[in-house]
Amino acid sequence: MGRSGVTPSARAAGLTPGVSTLRDVARRTTSSLHNRGLLGSLDHALTLGADVVFDMTWRVHTRGVVDLQGLDTGGANLDHAVEYHPTRVREFWAVMSHLRIPTGGQGFVDFGCGKGRVLIMASEYGFEHVSGVEFAAELHDVAQNNVRRYLGLSKMRTRFNLVHGDAATYRIEPCQSVFYFYFPFKDTVMQAVMDNIRASLRDYPRQAYLVYNYPKCREIVEGMSIFELVLNAKFWGNSWRAYVSRGSVS
Numbered sequence: 001m002g003r004s005g006v007t008p009s010a011r012a013a014g015l016t017p018g019v020s021t022l023r024d025v026a027r028r029t030t031s032s033l034h035n036r037g038l039l040g041s042l043d044h045a046l047t048l049g050a051d052v053v054f055d056m057t058w059r060v061h062t063r064g065v066v067d068l069q070g071l072d073t074g075g076a077n078l079d080h081a082v083e084y085h086p087t088r089v090r091e092f093w094a095v096m097s098h099l100r101i102p103t104g105g106q107g108f109v110d111f112g113c114g115k116g117r118v119l120i121m122a123s124e125y126g127f128e129h130v131s132g133v134e135f136a137a138e139l140h141d142v143a144q145n146n147v148r149r150y151l152g153l154s155k156m157r158t159r160f161n162l163v164h165g166d167a168a169t170y171r172i173e174p175c176q177s178v179f180y181f182y183f184p185f186k187d188t189v190m191q192a193v194m195d196n197i198r199a200s201l202r203d204y205p206r207q208a209y210l211v212y213n214y215p216k217c218r219e220i221v222e223g224m225s226i227f228e229l230v231l232n233a234k235f236w237g238n239s240w241r242a243y244v245s246r247g248s249v250s
């Protein structure tokens with residue numbers, strides 16, 4: 001264990017922030033200028049900066065990509081899972097400002113919530129109940145710590161519910177009506193989650209929203225015809241789709 005008290009394996013797994021050397025920064029800056037030009041690079045720097053400011057503001061650790069191999073996921077749906085990669089702070093705010101989803105009494109769920117960045121942003125947006133389900137025990141633990149720190153600093157009275165488990169078997173509550181996905185898993189698990197959403201909307205009819213960042217399994221959502229597409233747009237080059245439920249679900 002190093003002076004920071006962080007084990008090398010935890011750092012290697014991306015569960016703790018790494019330190020970029022000046023050489024890394026110089027290499028990335030040169031490559032960005034080459035690929036994006038000056039204005040594009042400045043804009044990209046703002047996007048990265050927003051993520052850094054978010055972590056500093058709430059004294060949380062939500063950045064970094066985490067490979068799931070070697071984490072304690074229970075194994076069952078690991079083959080269908082996508083690694084941890086947090087939603088960009090700037091993109092989330094742009095999409096939510098565009099959608100203007102009413103928050104009163106609405107519960108928000110992030111399927112595959114990772115370190116909990118979106119949960120905190122959903123609280124800031126105004127949702128009263130915010131839930132997240134994550135199957136990697138290590139990420140669930142980080143999310144719990146992050147939410148605890150956030151609640152210690154924020155004035156929000158949000159009720160959080162963080163579940164360690166598989167999204168495919170997550171029990172959807174009748175008070176939950178905003179379903180968030182950042183391409184967390186592939187077809188098989190997405191189909192199972194959508195079946196659960198459909199059953200919940202059939203048993204407890206309500207207006208519901210589905211927000212899908214990087215919508216790789218959109219055919220599953222759109223093929224069930226319980227949701228109507230209300231947003232199909234790119235934000236800083238990344239695709240987002242959002243849907244509103246159509247009414248009665250059979």
Ligand SMILES: C[S@@+](CC[C@H](N)C(=O)[O-])C[C@H]1O[C@@H](n2cnc3c(N)ncnc32)[C@H](O)[C@@H]1O
Pocket residue numbers: 068077080081082083084085086087110111112113114115116117118133134135136139165166167168181182183184185189
């Ligand atoms: C692309 S990350 C998104 C993280 C977070 N939602 C965000 O937007 O910042 C996908 C997450 O889904 C989790 N995941 C993948 N398959 C899962 C499953 N079957 N059940 C629960 N979580 C899962 C991964 O461990 C990872 O943390």
